[in-house]
Amino acid sequence: MTDASGSLLPLPYTPTDVYHRIGPEARETLRSAYGWMILGRTLDARMQGLQRQGRVGFYGAATGHEAVNVAAGLSTRKEDWIFPGLREPLVALVRGHPLPRYVQHLFATAHDPSKGRQMPCHPSASEVHHVSISSVIGTQITHAVGAAWAMRLRKASGVALAFFGDGATSANDFHAGLNFAGVAGLPVVFVCANNQWAISMPVERQSAVATLAQKASAYGYSGVTVDGTDIVAVLEAFQRVLRESREGSGPHLIEFRVYRMTPHSSSDDPTRYQPVDWNARARAHDPVVRLETWLSTVGWLDDADRAGYAQRASESVRDAIAEAEATPPPSPASLFEDVFSRPLSVPVEIPRI
Amino acid sequence: MSEMTLVQAVNRGLFEAMKQDPDVLVLGEDVGVDGGVFRATDGLIKEYGAERVIDTPLSETGIIGTAVGMALYGLKPVAEIQFLDFIYPAFDQIVSELAKFRFRSGGQYPCHVVIRAPYGGGIKGGVYHSQSTEAYFCHTAGLKVAIPSTPADAKGLLLTAIHDEDPVMFFEPKRIYRTATGEVPDGDYRVPFGQARTVREGEHLSIFAYGAMIPPASEAAAALAKDGISAEVIDLRTLVPLDEAAAVASVEKTGRAVVVHEAARFCGFGAELSAILAEKAFYSLKAPILRVTGYDTPFPYALENVYLPNAARIEAAARAVMQEG
The missing domain is CATH 3.40.50.920 (Rossmann fold)
Structure with a gap:
């Protein structure tokens, strides 16, 4: 990929190309994708602001990753399982997890599906098979392998998808997971969202390889590198690997090159380590603007559509926040639930807040 | 009732569990064709096939991470770590993932894996085939820890572990694998947890x-x-x-x-x-x-x-x- 210095990299397609690449529903698919991307971006902007105001404890934005997350959500089926990292909550929303439930999680309320047990952006949404995430890097990779193994044993048609970043490719479970999957030939897709930074560490210093995708060859299969800010290319890639996985192809590794357009998290100050022109380079690859510009250019999105998507996103985020802020925190007694299937011991006096 | 050694009782327990429930499967290093280095899984692959008795590549974090994923999906994996001394590459998976899944997901993702590991000294195993590090696991909320001392308890506690709903660390005293002998009830024999x-x-x-x-x-x-x-x-x-x-x-x-x-x-x-x-x-x-x-x-x-x-x-x-x- 070439880096334009601040000027947007247009999507290089005609509508005919797009129909050819992602199918006859391309127009509706891309408009739907645009709506979800706007929701993700709106949520990120609002929550980062609330974090600064002290109204939520932490936030890990996925700004710049929207095309990958939305395409994953739109391309997978109900029976597929998602083993996410920090930046994939939008996948759960696209797959049907209600926004108000997710926002209850961000505020760690009594109505948080995971009972306020985890930091924000660590959701668990079992109704859409969005598996609870760990803050430990890469551990979900082997879990996806195990789930894919279980699917095959049960003769289920699902595919397991493990999401992780560039930093995770250095971790133990990346190697173990990719190796086990290759040996067993499992229906698993390893999705590396390479946003080029593991907190302060640039990807060039994470690994000496030219592409992270080529690591798959060490495990007996091939990987591909895809522009993760080009929604058409991302949808096309997901559609292909999911179809092949269901046909018994064995594992796939896809490296989506994206640009991290925010700090690592609300606790990070990237001015300490990113080059001064990083933000300008990242903006040239903004997946939302790239899609919006293309849709407008070909006449698939007009000003009224754009305003409608923005307004719906803004209102649904606002309403969800108001509901969550009016919800009490989890009860002290809930601390002792779910450690085991039944409590082994509970203190006689439950601590009070 | 049949007279047998402790390791044979482990083997009988595994046979019984796999017979009872098609969701039970065994995975680990050398557990299939070889039957395990101590023969604890001997014969399982012949009876239940390589789909359910899985010889894995050599990676403890791979074994336990994979078992966790299987359990999340609804299977009941029984993972073998060849010696407790070799469990540490999987320590992250055990204490960060397996032990915490139910809690951190608010009960949405129970994760029931049984991890069997021979432990302890007295077999001329030196630094890395002898350790007893049960305390590490007792210190982590979310894990149960069972250690049998007789053949009957080996079978009875193992069947309880496999039918439990929580992660269980099942440590087998390899020094007395073959010296501890005794009568073991046939069939579905279970010894409850938490009863000395x-x-x-x-x-x-x-x-x-x-x-x-x-x-x-x-x-x-x-x-x-x-x-x-x-x-x-x-x-x-x-x-x-x-x-x-x-x-x-x-x-x-x-x-x-x-x-x-x-x-x-x-x-x-x-x-x-x-x-x-x-x-x-x-x-x-x-x-x-x-x-x-x-x-x-x-x-x-x-x-x-x-x-x-x-x-x-x-x-x-x-x-x-x-x-x-």
Whole structure:
């Protein structure tokens, strides 16, 4: 990929190309994708602001990753399982997890599906098979392998998808997971969202390889590198690997090159380590603007559509926040639930807040 | 009932569980064609096939991470770690993932994996085939820890572990894999968790032990009996959940306690049990609680019999607690 210095990299397609690449529903698919991307971006902007105001404890934005997350959500089926990292909550929303439930999680309320047990952006949404995430890097990779193994044993048609970043490719479970999957030939897709930074560490210093995708060859299969800010290319890639996985192809590794357009998290100050022109380079690859510009250019999105998507996103985020802020925190007694299937011991006096 | 060794009882338990439930599967290094380096999984692959008896590549984090994923999907994996000493590449998966899934997901993702691992010294295994590090796992909320000392308990506790709903660390005393023999009930035999076994009743002191320390504890009790000292020997069977009531009741009766394990002393399980007894049975105690344990050194090769507690050391501690009060 070439880096334009601040000027947007247009999507290089005609509508005919797009129909050819992602199918006859391309127009509706891309408009739907645009709506979800706007929701993700709106949520990120609002929550980062609330974090600064002290109204939520932490936030890990996925700004710049929207095309990958939305395409994953739109391309997978109900029976597929998602083993996410920090930046994939939008996948759960696209797959049907209600926004108000997710926002209850961000505020760690009594109505948080995971009972306020985890930091924000660590959701668990079992109704859409969005598996609870760990803050430990890469551990979900082997879990996806195990789930894919279980699917095959049960003769289920699902595919397991493990999401992780560039930093995770250095971790133990990346190697173990990719190796086990290759040996067993499992229906698993390893999705590396390479946003080029593991907190302060640039990807060039994470690994000496030219592409992270080529690591798959060490495990007996091939990987591909895809522009993760080009929604058409991302949808096309997901559609292909999911179809092949269901046909018994064995594992796939896809490296989506994206640009991290925010700090690592609300606790990070990237001015300490990113080059001064990083933000300008990242903006040239903004997946939302790239899609919006293309849709407008070909006449698939007009000003009224754009305003409608923005307004719906803004209102649904606002309403969800108001509901969550009016919800009490989890009860002290809930601390002792779910450690085991039944409590082994509970203190006689439950601590009070 | 059939007479068998402890390792054969583990094997019978696995056969029984796989027969009962098609969701039970076994995975680990050399567990299939080879039948396990101790033969604990011998014959399973012939009966149940390579789909359910899986020889994995050599990676403990891969074995446990994969087992976690299988369990999240709804299967009941029984993972073997060839020696407890080799479990540490999977420690992250066990303490960060397996132990916490149910809690961190608010109950949405229970994760029931049984991890079997031979543990302990006395087989000339040196530094890396001898350790007893059960305390690491007892310290992590969300894990149950079972350690059988007899063939019947090996089968009965293993079947309970496999039918449990929580993660279970199942540590097998490899030193007595073949020397511990006994009658084992046929079929679906289960021993409940959290119920200690009274190996020998006594009046004057209580000896608490588990796993491979039960034979030397019993030997010490027999020697003490010759001098008119009546020692009660309690096999804890499961460290989590712990049968606190049985431990406290025994000390309330005898007034003296010796806690035995082959793991190192500092922050070992004996420290926890001693603290519980001090908190809950203090006014029954006639003498300080003594621990007989491995030393705070790495496990040695040439000097393993120096390191390991034996009947003589247990007997000496028992006589010491009898001196007081």
